[in-house]
Amino acid sequence: MSLHIYWFRNDLRLTDNPAFRSACDSSSSLLPVYVVSPGETAPTAWGFERWGPLRRRFRDQAVAGLKQALIDRGSDLVVIEGEPVQVLSGLAEALSADRVVCETIAAPEELAQVDALRALGISVEDHWQSGLVDLADLPFAIRDLPEVFTPFRRALEAAGFPSVRPLSPPHAAPPLPDPYLSAHRSAITQAPDPRSSFPFDTAAFDGAESAALRHVQSYFSGRLAQSYKATRNGLSGAAYSTKLSPWLATGALSARRAFASLRDHEARHGANEGTGWIGVELLWRDYFRLSSMKHGARLFRHQGLSRLPRPSHDPEQFARWSAGETGQPFVDAGMRELAATGYLSNRLRQVVASYLVHDLECDWRAGAAWFEAQLIDFDVCSNQGNWLYIAGRGADPRNGRRFDPEQQAGYYDPDGAYRRLWNAL
Known part of the structure; x- marks a missing residue:
C-alpha cells in the first residue's frame, strides 16, 4: 500500500492541478495537508507582520473552499499550524508515508523547504504547474x-x-489514511472595506x-x-x-x-x-x-541585478507612506485603499511604489515587504520583479521608472472622485 502526503501550497484548487492528479494516480491512500506557518505573523525586518489579516482572510476562504471540494470527493484537508518542514517530516514519520507531493515554487524560501525535506531523507515529488x-x-x-x-x-x-x-478535476480522491488528523483554525475577523474593487466577503469574489x-x-x-x-x-x-x-x-x-x-x-x-x-x-x-x-536570491538583495549601492531608508517617511499620510493626495488615497481592502489597481501600485522609492527615497525592499503583507493577490515572483523594475535594479534597460503623482492623478482621476472616495481630498 502506497501512502502519500499531498502538500497544498499556492495551488489551492483541484481543477488543473497536475501535481495533485499525480498524487491521486500513484497512491492507494492520500493525506491532503495545508500548513499554516507561524512565520505569517512574525515581524519583518521593517517592523510589521509578514501577512496582514486581510491577506490571511482571503487565503482562509480558499482553504475552506478546497476542504469542502475534497470532502465532496471522499477525502478531506488537514490544516495544521506549524513550521512546514517540521510538520511534514513529522507526518511522514508518523504515517510511514512513502512520499510528499507538491508544486514547485521558484522562490528561495519555498525551494529551501523542499531541499530541507529531502535532506531529512523524505522523498519529495514536486511539479512545475x-x-x-x-x-x-x-x-x-x-x-x-x-x-x-x-x-x-x-x-x-x-x-x-x-x-x-488545463486538466479537469478528479472525480474522487484516494481514501484517507486511517486514522487521520483533523484540525480547526479560528477565522480571521477583519473584513474588507465595502468600497473595495475586489469585495471578497461577497459570494462573487470569495476566495x-x-x-x-x-x-x-x-x-x-x-x-x-x-x-x-x-x-x-x-x-x-x-x-x-x-x-x-x-x-x-x-x-x-x-x-x-x-x-x-x-x-x-x-x-x-x-x-x-x-x-x-x-x-x-x-x-x-x-x-x-x-x-x-x-x-534566485539575487532578486531579494538590495542591489537586485544591478550594481547600485544600498538604497537609503527613512523609517518616518516609510511610516507615513504606509499609513497614507504623506500629504500627496493620490498616493495617500492608494495607500488607504490598500490597507482597507487588501487590493489596489495596477496603476496605483506603480504610482505609490515609485513615490516611495524616488520621492521619499526609501528602500524598495520595505515597500515590497509592505505589499507582501497587505495584498490579497501577493505573488512573490511578480512582486519582486515589479519592485525591482520601479527601483531600477532589475533587468529592464530603462534603469528605473518614476511616475509623477500629480500628472498621474490629472490623467486617471481628473475629477478627484477616487481621491475623495478615500478621503484624500
Missing part, C-alpha cells in the same frame, strides 16, 4: 532566459505557447476555487475582455480589469485555466488588442517566475 508554459516546452534553457521581456514573449509566441489544455471558476466563466462570456486594454488602468470598481490576480495568487485558479477561457472567448467573439493584452499579462507572470528560477 503555476504558469502557462511547462519548463520542458521552453525554446531555451533557464540560464538563457532573455533579460528583457519582449524577446521572451516573441520567442514563446513563435513557439506557439501554450499548447497544453474559493468555485468562485474563481464562476468569475472566469462570467468575465469571458461577456464583452469585457474586448475592451480590457482601454479599461485596465481604471482605479475603482469590479469591471475595469479581469480581477483574476487574487485567485491566481492563492492558486484557486490556474493560469492555464484562465488562458484557455481567454482563447475560448476569442473563438466566439474574435481576438483584438484587448484580449491580446490579457494574454501578454499572463505571460508577464510566467516571465517573473522564470526570472526567479534563473536569478
Whole structure:
C-alpha cells in the first residue's frame, strides 16, 4: 500500500492541478495537508507582520473552499499550524508515508523547504504547474532566459505557447489514511472595506476555487475582455480589469485555466488588442517566475541585478507612506485603499511604489515587504520583479521608472472622485 502526503501550497484548487492528479494516480491512500506557518505573523525586518489579516482572510476562504471540494470527493484537508518542514517530516514519520507531493515554487524560501525535506531523507515529488508554459516546452534553457521581456514573449509566441489544455478535476480522491488528523483554525475577523474593487466577503469574489471558476466563466462570456486594454488602468470598481490576480495568487485558479477561457472567448467573439493584452499579462507572470528560477536570491538583495549601492531608508517617511499620510493626495488615497481592502489597481501600485522609492527615497525592499503583507493577490515572483523594475535594479534597460503623482492623478482621476472616495481630498 502506497501512502502519500499531498502538500497544498499556492495551488489551492483541484481543477488543473497536475501535481495533485499525480498524487491521486500513484497512491492507494492520500493525506491532503495545508500548513499554516507561524512565520505569517512574525515581524519583518521593517517592523510589521509578514501577512496582514486581510491577506490571511482571503487565503482562509480558499482553504475552506478546497476542504469542502475534497470532502465532496471522499477525502478531506488537514490544516495544521506549524513550521512546514517540521510538520511534514513529522507526518511522514508518523504515517510511514512513502512520499510528499507538491508544486514547485521558484522562490528561495519555498525551494529551501523542499531541499530541507529531502535532506531529512523524505522523498519529495514536486511539479512545475503555476504558469502557462511547462519548463520542458521552453525554446531555451533557464540560464538563457532573455533579460528583457519582449524577446521572451516573441520567442514563446513563435513557439506557439501554450499548447497544453488545463486538466479537469478528479472525480474522487484516494481514501484517507486511517486514522487521520483533523484540525480547526479560528477565522480571521477583519473584513474588507465595502468600497473595495475586489469585495471578497461577497459570494462573487470569495476566495474559493468555485468562485474563481464562476468569475472566469462570467468575465469571458461577456464583452469585457474586448475592451480590457482601454479599461485596465481604471482605479475603482469590479469591471475595469479581469480581477483574476487574487485567485491566481492563492492558486484557486490556474493560469492555464484562465488562458484557455481567454482563447475560448476569442473563438466566439474574435481576438483584438484587448484580449491580446490579457494574454501578454499572463505571460508577464510566467516571465517573473522564470526570472526567479534563473536569478534566485539575487532578486531579494538590495542591489537586485544591478550594481547600485544600498538604497537609503527613512523609517518616518516609510511610516507615513504606509499609513497614507504623506500629504500627496493620490498616493495617500492608494495607500488607504490598500490597507482597507487588501487590493489596489495596477496603476496605483506603480504610482505609490515609485513615490516611495524616488520621492521619499526609501528602500524598495520595505515597500515590497509592505505589499507582501497587505495584498490579497501577493505573488512573490511578480512582486519582486515589479519592485525591482520601479527601483531600477532589475533587468529592464530603462534603469528605473518614476511616475509623477500629480500628472498621474490629472490623467486617471481628473475629477478627484477616487481621491475623495478615500478621503484624500
